[in-house]
Amino acid sequence: MKKKRILLKIGSNTLTKETDNLSRGKIEDIANQIAKLQDTCEFIIVSSGAIAVAKQFVKLESKQKEVFVKQALASIGQPHLIRIYQEIFREYGLLSSQCLLSYSDFEKEESRTNIMNTIKVLVNNSYIPIINENDTVATDEIQFGDNDKLAALTASLLGVDLCIIATNTNGIYTKASIENGTPETIKVVEDFDTLRAQVVSSKSSHGSGGMESKIEAAAVTKSANIETWIVNGLEDNFIINAFDDKVAFTKIK
Template identity: 85%
Template structure:
């Protein structure tokens, strides 16, 4: 059997909500449909934000404590709902899924890293798609920084991914001059990472906590692990397949 290409797909809150206030079942269907199309040649591991966004659809929490604790509580409420939506939709496409909650501290201990690798390899080898999120109830990094971009990069590096795809709400990274002219132009291929850093204009999205600076930090992690990274517009339908077929503009970091 030919070895399948291992793809780590990171999906942010803005992509999952399609820039609304609700999780888009249609977007998760789009992801499931593409994975089903590619499953003979590719194996997928997903790092997914969205737990807080799901919870906000159901509840409004009041607290005199600081905002961070409210977000952690919302993540606790939303995470089971998020996984349920993934499982229901993936099952319709004949896909099996599982939940993994990780913290950045897990990547600092050799024993934890070995356990993560072994567990996820068992899941993938048995045709389960791991859906990973930050364990927000006990860790705060993802809520405060990066919308899971760095978590995705660390996971891709640990698991030896062949490709790291960040699904975001832009057609990749734009040149600084084109943003200033209000005519965004995608940087299609990056060979010099230091040059790319000079082009980044940081901004944060409406639902995500990331921005292009957090993506640059994530790219630096995968670059050190010799993993190719793509920044793709996840709001578009069929965004993974279209990128693979070069039908859409996106940024490819070799």
């Protein structure tokens, strides 16, 4: 039976559970779900969190622009982030690997082909690619919005069956319900233009994204005919619960 190929994007807010520290418990939750689903699904992960990891134990003093400090923090945090993933995933019998990508990689045909071929070999050999932006070479202008766009471009390039964006809300809320202080989830999106009108501009507290960047990401996957789910990754068992329709989330057809 052909497995469903899923691109799972995990932002900094999800990985830290909205604290100042990386949550090993959240990575265990993700590993546990992937292990339970591995007979029917194969996963490719796009993960933020390198800067958040570094900030736990490093404070860099610099007169350089903030973007260079962030790039330095990413350089320090990325090996730790992958080590934590590998340690926890191994406990659940899962193999993982690291892939660092830059925006320019998607603009060159040769690079696009290399990405596809490398990830295909990894997935076919039961390795879970853990992808992050190559922050140490990215500049301020080309940084992905908390990896939302990176996830969408990767999902489109690989032609996955489903893209799941884990965030800190129960999907996308209607604008009126946010203004009323009683958030109500938009469960299914058929008309994308109507969805854009509902989005309230905001940034996440630890990441660089926000709901706007998730809508832009969904526009990319939609044009590649890939369904996107925006799910509350702070909840335990969020992937399986979404599959079983036990939680409120947004499904963008």
